[in-house]
Amino acid sequence: MEKKKKRLVMRTAILAVLAGLVMYTLYTNVTKESRGILEEGDEAPDFVLKDVNGQTHQLSDYKGRGVFLNFWGTWCEPCKKEMPHMEKLAKEYKGQVEIVAVNVGESDFQVENFAKQYGLTFPMAIDTGKEVMDTYGVDPLPTTFMIKPDGTIDQIVIGGLVQEEQVRALFERVKPSS
Amino acid sequence: MGKVKCECGRVNPNGTILCESCGRALTEKAKQDKLVDMRYEGSARRSQTYNKTLIDKVWNFFSSVKVGIWIIVLLLVAASFGTILPQEFYIPSNVPPETYYEDVYGTFGKLYYLIGFHDLYNSLWFSALVAALGVSLVIASLDRVVPLYRALKNQRVDRHETFMKKQRLFAEREGTLQRAEWQRVKEALEKKKYKVRMENGALLAEKNRFTRWGPYVNHVGLIIFLLGALLRSVPGMYIDELLWIREGETLQVPGTNGEYYVKNNGFTLENYQAGEDPEVFNEAINRVGTVAKNYQTDAVLYKNENNELPGASPKLEEVQRDAIQVNQPMKFGQFAVYQTSFRQDEMKAMHFALTNKETGEEFGEIVVDLFDQQASYDLGGGYKVELLGYYPDFDGFTQEGEPTSKSPLPNNPAFLFNMITPQTPEGEVSFAQIRNTMEPLGETTFKMAFKSLDTRDVSALTIRKDLTLPVLAAGGLIFMIGVIQGSYWNHRRLWVREKNGQVYAAGHTNKNWHGLKRDIEAVLEGTTIPRPEDRQKE
Numbered sequence: 281m282e283k284k285k286k287r288l289v290m291r292t293a294i295l296a297v298l299a300g301l302v303m304y305t306l307y308t309n310v311t312k313e314s315r316g317i318l319e320e321g322d323e324a325p326d327f328v329l330k331d332v333n334g335q336t337h338q339l340s341d342y343k344g345r346g347v348f349l350n351f352w353g354t355w356c357e358p359c360k361k362e363m364p365h366m367e368k369l370a371k372e373y374k375g376q377v378e379i380v381a382v383n384v385g386e387s388d389f390q391v392e393n394f395a396k397q398y399g400l401t402f403p404m405a406i407d408t409g410k411e412v413m414d415t416y417g418v419d420p421l422p423t424t425f426m427i428k429p430d431g432t433i434d435q436i437v438i439g440g441l442v443q444e445e446q447v448r449a450l451f452e453r454v455k456p457s458s
Numbered sequence: 459m460g461k462v463k464c465e466c467g468r469v470n471p472n473g474t475i476l477c478e479s480c481g482r483a484l485t486e487k488a489k490q491d492k493l494v495d496m497r498y499e500g501s502a503r504r505s506q507t508y509n510k511t512l513i514d515k516v517w518n519f520f521s522s523v524k525v526g527i528w529i530i531v532l533l534l535v536a537a538s539f540g541t542i543l544p545q546e547f548y549i550p551s552n553v554p555p556e557t558y559y560e561d562v563y564g565t566f567g568k569l570y571y572l573i574g575f576h577d578l579y580n581s582l583w584f585s586a587l588v589a590a591l592g593v594s595l596v597i598a599s600l601d602r603v604v605p606l607y608r609a610l611k612n613q614r615v616d617r618h619e620t621f622m623k624k625q626r627l628f629a630e631r632e633g634t635l636q637r638a639e640w641q642r643v644k645e646a647l648e649k650k651k652y653k654v655r656m657e658n659g660a661l662l663a664e665k666n667r668f669t670r671w672g673p674y675v676n677h678v679g680l681i682i683f684l685l686g687a688l689l690r691s692v693p694g695m696y697i698d699e700l701l702w703i704r705e706g707e708t709l710q711v712p713g714t715n716g717e718y719y720v721k722n723n724g725f726t727l728e729n730y731q732a733g734e735d736p737e738v739f740n741e742a743i744n745r746v747g748t749v750a751k752n753y754q755t756d757a758v759l760y761k762n763e764n765n766e767l768p769g770a771s772p773k774l775e776e777v778q779r780d781a782i783q784v785n786q787p788m789k790f791g792q793f794a795v796y797q798t799s800f801r802q803d804e805m806k807a808m809h810f811a812l813t814n815k816e817t818g819e820e821f822g823e824i825v826v827d828l829f830d831q832q833a834s835y836d837l838g839g840g841y842k843v844e845l846l847g848y849y850p851d852f853d854g855f856t857q858e859g860e861p862t863s864k865s866p867l868p869n870n871p872a873f874l875f876n877m878i879t880p881q882t883p884e885g886e887v888s889f890a891q892i893r894n895t896m897e898p899l900g901e902t903t904f905k906m907a908f909k910s911l912d913t914r915d916v917s918a919l920t921i922r923k924d925l926t927l928p929v930l931a932a933g934g935l936i937f938m939i940g941v942i943q944g945s946y947w948n949h950r951r952l953w954v955r956e957k958n959g960q961v962y963a964a965g966h967t968n969k970n971w972h973g974l975k976r977d978i979e980a981v982l983e984g985t986t987i988p989r990p991e992d993r994q995k996e
Contacts, residue, residue, distance in 0.1 A: 291517050298596060301688065302589040308691035309585050327769040338767070355851065355863040386866055389831040390848055409710055411768040 317417045320435055324349070324427045327412045329382065329405035332392050337380060337405055340431070346377035346454030347427040348447075351413060353384050354394045356421045358440025363398050365447040370402045376455040382407050384421065429456045466618065471605075476500025478612045481621025493994065494624040496966055498602055499609035520590075520597040529591045536587060540578035543570050547577075592684045599677040610667060616660035617953055619962055625953075627965035627974065629988035635956050639985040643954065646981035652952070661954040663981075670968065672944020679937030686929030697793075697923040704804065705914040708760070708774070713921050714793065716765045719774055723756040725800055725915040753797050755782045755917040759790055782919065792923045799918035805868045807912040810890060812843060812877055815905050821879065823909060828868040840880040843906070847874035852891065859898070861889070877904045950974045954987055963990045 318324075324347075328338040339347065350366065352359040363381075370379045379402040383391050391404050407413050416425065424437040434454050441447050462470045468479035475488045478501060483489040494500060519525055543563055546555050555576055559567035574581055622628060640661065647654050652663040690696040699712035703722040711718040728751040730739045735751070742749050760774035780788035787794040807827045811820040822837035826845070834844045852872035853864040861872060871892070876885040886902035888895055895905045950967045952974075963982075967974040971992065982989060 288511060288513060292513050294596070294600070295513060295516060298593045301685075302586075302593065305589060305688045305691060306582060306585055309580060310582060326767055328767045329769040330771070353866055355849075355866055357862075384866075387830050387848075389833055389845065392833070393847065405769075407769060409769075409772075411710060411716060414712075415768040 318425075318433060318436070320433050322433050324425060324431055324433050325415050327415060329407060329412060331403040331405045332388055332395070333403075335403065337403055339380070339427075342378050342380075342427075343431055344429050345375070345456060346373075346429055346451070347425075348377055348379045348450065348454075349416075349425040349427055350379065350381045350422060351384060351407075351416070351418045351424070352381055352422045354386055354390045358442075359422045360398070362422060362441040362447065363400055365441060365444040367398070367400050367402065368444065369447055369451050373451050373455060377451045379403070380405060382412055384413050384418070385410050424450070426450050426454050428454050466614075471502040473502035474500065475502075476621065477618070478609050479614045481614075481617040483620060483624070491624065493626055494621065496625075496968075498606050499613070501605035501609040517597060517601075520594045521601040523598060526591070526594040526598055529587060529594055533587050533591060536578070536584060539575050543567060543576070545576060545578065549576075588684070588687075592681060595677050595681055595684075599674050603671070603674045606670065610670065613662070615655045615657040615662040616955060617662075617964075619955065619957060619960070622953055622955065622962045622964035625964035625966055625990075626971070626994050627978070627990035627992055628963070629990045630960055630962045631986075631988045632959060633961055633986070634959065635954075635961055635986065639987065643981055643985050643987060646983070647952070650977055650981065652950075652977075652981075659956040661952075663952040665950050666947040667949055669944055669947035670949050672940050672942075674940070675943055676937055676940025679933050679935070679940055681933075682936060683930055683933030686926045686933055689926040689929060690924075695925045697921065699921045700798065701919045701921060702801075702916055703755075703919060704806075704916045710762075710772075711759075711793070711795070711921055713923065716768065716772075717762055718777075718790070718793075719760040719762055719772060720795070720919070721758040721760065722917055723758060723779075725802075725917040726752065726754045726756075727800065727802065727915075728752040728754075753784050753800060755797055755919065756780075757782050757788055757795070757919075759788065787922075792925060794922050796920040796922065797917070798920040801916040801918075803913040804916050805871060805911060806914045808871060808873075808892070809909040809911070810843075810873075810875075810906040811909050812837060812841060812879070813905055813907040815903060820907075821904075825912075826873065828871055840878075842878040844876040844878065844885065845873060846876050846887070849873070873906070874898075875906045877902070877906065879904060948973060950977060952978055952981070961986075961988060963987050965990050 324339060326338065326340045328336060330336055339349070348366065348370075352363075366379055366381070369377075381400075381402060381404050383404060383406045385406065385408050388406065391406055394400075395404050416423075420438055422440055424441070425433055426435040426437070428434045435450065437450065441450070461472060462474055462484050464470060464477040464480060464482055464484060466477060466480040466482065468477050470478050470484065475485050476482065476494060476499065477484055478499075481500075483491075483494065488494060488500065543559065549555060549558050553561075555571060559571040559576060561567075563570065570576060578584055623630075640656065644654050644656065644661065647663040650665070652665045654661065654663045697713035701709060701712055701720070703709050703720065705722050705724050708719055708721040710716055711720050730743055730749045730751045732740055732743045739749060756779075758779050759777045760772075761777050762772040763775055764770055764773035777790060778788070782788045782795055782797045784797050787796045789795075805828055807825050809823055809825050811823045813820050821839075821841045824835040824837070824843050826832075826835075826848075828850065831845055831848050834842060836842050847861060849861045849863040849872040850868040850870075851863045851865040852870045853862050855861055861874065873890045875888045875890060877888060878885045882903060886904055887897070887899045888902055888904070888906050889898050890896075890906040890908065892908050892911070895907070948967045948970045950973070951965065953962070953964045955962045965974050965978050975992065978990060
């Protein structure tokens with residue numbers, strides 16, 4: 281009797297170990313594609329970038345305020361459409377929600393020219409080595425990460441924000457509550 | 459459920475065919491058989507005994523060799539389906555697989571895609587089949603090796619005569635044996651490297667028992683191999699990245715978390731030259747035109763000393779310089795960087811001359827770097843060119859007349875220049891492309907004439923790290939050891955027993971019966987022990 285019980289325990293243990301290994305393999309295989317990609321609720325990874333004026337911007341400096349982190353390129357049509365809304369609301373929400381516009385590695389001239397053409401005054405950082413872009417797993421442009429005052433991601437918006445009201449709704453979500 | 463008690467007093471596990479100790483047949487079938495089945499020494503395959511709980515049922519399922527073979531067959535058949543059409547990994551990356559298979563292979567292709575055969579080897583069910591094979595290997599091996607080990611460890615020297623009678627090699631005669639005969643056969647056996655035990659008028663000689671473990675060692679190797687394959691999906695164990703790097707560029711090495719940077723100091727493609735290179739190449743050169751001799755990227759590897767935050771300007775310390783050629787990777791740490799592909803003559807910079815349209819007189823040349831433009835280019839003497847816009851992949855004009863670019867890559871660069879000269883201090887606007895200028899805001903006196911183009915090559919490097927290789931190698935080695943262990947030796951046994959005025963002799967081996975017969979013949983020389991005969995003629 282004693283022996284039979286021992287055998288059952290043994291078999292259960294071996295099967296459990298094997299089942300664990302199999303589960304782990306299947307799980308990692310299934311999640312291989314999405315591994316390392318940020319999701320809503322995750323901590324927004326810190327980064328530091330220089331803007332076209334040579335000023336340094338570090339994400340963690342904006343703790344306590346909401347951040348509208350926007351990845352864009354000068355050739356991207358929807359980026360051109362949403363920039364004026366962003367400019368308008370950046371002024372309105374000054375001190376509450378900050379815009380960090382990350383250009384995906386174009387030249388200073390192109391970025392400056394773009395800012396001048398659309399009259400943009402918020403900081404334009406250039407991600408020369410595309411490191412920040414890789415860290416955030418950005419593929420299509422524009423992609424916007426709405427970051428809450430506590431540094432977590434509230435929402436990830438892929439694609440252009442055509443209406444000013446869309447942008448305003450995002451600003452409202454991440455502005456500090458007080 | 460009961461144990462089986464043998465007449466000799468040994469209590470055997472339920473399901474035992476031959477008593478672990480004396481070798482008497484315990485089942486009705488074994489009692490009636492003329493020869494005993496010596497597989498697993500007639501021990502109880504554990505799974506056949508208990509079948510009560512779910513755990514036992516699962517265990518028994520995977521313990522079955524029949525099930526194991528079915529899994530292998532299913533795997534082979536399934537794997538073959540993946541070879542009918544190219545896998546998703548191999549189709550051009552610029553077309554979506556949803557349409558590719560249907561477009562290229564028609565309805566069959568569409569079906570192939572819908573069933574999921576386009577990514578078969580990563581599919582859940584294929585992984586599950588491989589996993590089932592792994593589980594089957596572990597359980598089926600355990601279920602056999604433990605009882606076999608027990609049976610061989612517990613075997614008695616004086617086996618029951620019914621056991622001996624049912625061996626394939628057997629002989630008996632009436633009479634007794636002299637002490638000197640026992641001694642003689644013992645010495646002869648020991649000379650042949652047999653381990654000899656003598657008890658109660660019985661002798662057991664045995665050699666190469668370890669060869670019986672060969673198949674199990676082999677399975678351990680296979681399991682380690684599968685574990686190694688499993689390790690690939692563990693983050694950090696396996697990295698395979700591609701990096702396109704232009705000549706002169708310094709880029710982060712993907713997969714190293716920003717720790718390393720690599721610089722491309724130049725890409726070279728050399729072809730074999732008729733006349734210069736050995737004659738053997740001449741025929742091929744004549745037939746196909748060019749034969750590549752070398753693809754090479756001269757690379758410098760840097761370590762980034764300022765790798766705390768993404769985006770921070772790197773502080774680079776040179777680590778090494780290397781010429782990366784096909785099959786000659788640059789190695790550092792656990793990484794190897796391979797030459798994979800290239801693209802020649804990508805546009806780098808364009809030369810324009812400020813030219814008077816009528817006289818053709820030139821007032822200086824400007825060089826516009828396609829990756830780093832200036833807002834204005836001063837030519838001196840009151841001549842200046844301002845850059846109003848840059849469109850790297852010019853795609854036409856919007857309805858408002860604004861030039862657009864369809865990508866950030868300089869595939870079709872176009873520029874909007876403002877030309878300031880002493881004659882035109884206000885400036886004249888010219889839209890310039892390669893070999894084409896336009897005057898969007900009215901006719902101009904001057905134009906930006908395209909002069910020449912600077913190009914450079916782009917090299918593609920593969921960055922690879924594989925920490926699973928040692929595990930795979932260990933698995934393969936153990937696998938081979940198991941094969942050799944099981945193949946090149948035979949487990950040979952000889953039993954001699956004297957009981958109640960009868961002398962019995964029996965022999966058994968797991969393979970190569972001829973070898974055993976020769977051994978027996980030699981050691982029984984000069985004794986009255988009956989020569990065991992082969993009762994199963996091939």
